[in-house]
Amino acid sequence: MGKLLLRNATIVTGNRTVSGCLGTDKGLIQGIWEGDNCPESAREEAEVLDLKGWVILPGVIDAHVHFRDPGMTQKADIGSESRAALLGGVTSFIDMPNTQPPTTDETTLDAKREKARKTSWCHYGFHLGATNGNPDFLRRAAQSPDLRPHFGGIKVFMGSSTGGMLIDRNDILDHIFSIPGKPVLVHCEDENTIRKNLISARLRYGDDIPVWMHPYIRSREACIRSTKRALELASLHGTRLHLLHITTAEELDLIRRAKDKGMSVTAETSANYLWLSENDYLSKGALIKCNPAVKTVGDCAALRHAVLDGTIDTIGSDHAPHLMTEKRNPYMQCPSGMPTLQESLSVMLTVARQEGLSLPRLADLMATGAARIFGIRGRGILAPGMAADLTIVDPAAEFTVSKPAYKCGWSPYEGVTLCGAVRMVFLDGKPVVKDGIVLPGSPNGTALTFDA
Template identity: 55%
Template structure:
């Protein structure tokens, strides 16, 4: 295990952005010394000098490694599209050091045995640290309740995912009593995908009547409509307020949902929300140019919604960024609307993309560590992660805020080999990444021979 002094860093946390020095002692953060404190002559402890490899970061930004609590790595069951090895490697290159995989795999992750199976598949094959969410069904609330009795430290999954409305994977929870049981679970966060199934079915029926099998992709936001999102999110928020649920609304896409969440947080401070870079970058106009490549659920909405989401990012109504990395092969995407699967790969550029949005909108950069690591670490009770503080795991990401880069196909690490961001220019390329104190990415390339990710633990 190495000892490093990361000097001349711009240290970025949810609370400050300051020039300083950070030391790495083995797998942990040793200390942090800010230049402004050193000037005042009151450093809390002396900066170590002997036995440390000094790395000059040249003023680049140093932040905690990203925690992405919303990925679909497709394993087991769909490893032709993606797998834990390939996608976690892409995550690491994107400055993400911990991921939580969603349960809509095949078989779906709806039992403790299935969670354990996924852990054994990830073991030794994940380049990032990893954890799993369990999926709710109409009938497994009992299993989840039983598993939660072990207490937080014995927990085998991070949170419970509920599809309130169908998505890929067929884990729809549509029984009122099942929803009531799940929303009543204590000491665990409930993640919801909110799109009202009845509304979507009716919209799809109308589109089929009009276009037959030749539905244009520009109709995706009409079929998976604003109303479907608002209806489902309203119901989730109402239930969460009534039952005191620790609700996390995934991939918020409309201005109305952002407003509802803002209001709901006043009644239930345990309510949190996520959006993904896709919804901060694209608008419904992109369906005419990118078509299937931006077909994702929920759909991308209007430019007005994008503006509202950017504001919600600024003011904290949005708590976390999840990439919702959901790869499919281009050959699968090359299908008529109804046969074309929803979901897009994104994890390699989630951090630079959101960084770019923050720069464009003049959103304080301190929002970034909050969105990418701190809030998720707190919400899911992840042990030793998420914050730049002495004693925490030395999971660190270095980005160059003054550089720009264009996403090129040949630089993508995804098994599927494409990205809807190809050709887009972003700020803040990821230069260096440390995982448990080991340098795992340097100059934008993986520097270790094999994966070193570990299972995440809860406290």
């Protein structure tokens, strides 16, 4: 593999930025140097690229995607979505278990890993899903030296979503929250609250429920109640808890308090919840119907604040593709979820510009945080000896989002002007994206190793 020397760059390394050059050798970062002060060994036989001051970020690790593979490959598959990932600067993904069949045992995990080995354009990993029937297996998997390195965390749906993996038994929740050794990832929405809200909505609107009712059906109370419950369980069992896609100001307060108490809790939100609010149902309709629902302008502001102050630890896209024909259905038949993996980084770069979020903090939210939480070996930070997964962006470049590369062919961000264009992407030191296209080649992703 050829050596690279990327010079005249702004390099985000840990909690600082360096104006200088970055060298790679054999797929790894060889060194980061101020100005042009690299040793002769870094120049020798290296291809030298002038980055014109562009920013080198660690390749984005998106730890929350739904690639629908296997079982719903008419919507998306690992091949199509991992190509789109690269175009958005994402070099590693961790896929959620609510596929068909769901990823809830060794056989289904192995099948996904094998499919990804053959078809993934970027690095890949998978979470295992909890069901009412598999806590013993999960406990074993979290300890087993053979299985542990092959999955990120244990996903629990404390609220229904695509795939029907809802856990509704208290004894099972106790069992799962007491599993040591892996983060427990929770989708928090209280099912009873949602059911009651849905009954009232149907009494009022019949089968013609307007989509703007979504945040009142899948309400903030449903989120808050469920998050409270997850935090209580985690406090009881000492769980390594990772709360997914947080959407309300009240949940942020609960998380702050839990962190202050020293609980081992981390939190994720998606760029969508920093960008969209209930006002957007007017123009975007069911395209932005997702679970949990996008909420108020006030929640949006609170989430932006929480990204700045560290209450939120990671950004996951929650990339959840559905066909446009499905999204045109009436409320009850319209599936929840939207595809946003390719736009997530640029939305965050735009938010960063608007809110004064520093590049090191952005890199932590987009890559390093996920590497830390899931114990991903050798990736997620720009430092000598780490994999040369590099995402090169021009933070000042404005562009209008056009048709994305997703198999479903649409994004809720089409037509939106963002800043922070992805200029180039390197996977293990090899160029894979340039000028907005995936370079010719074959799927070359490798399996993430989870050591934590």
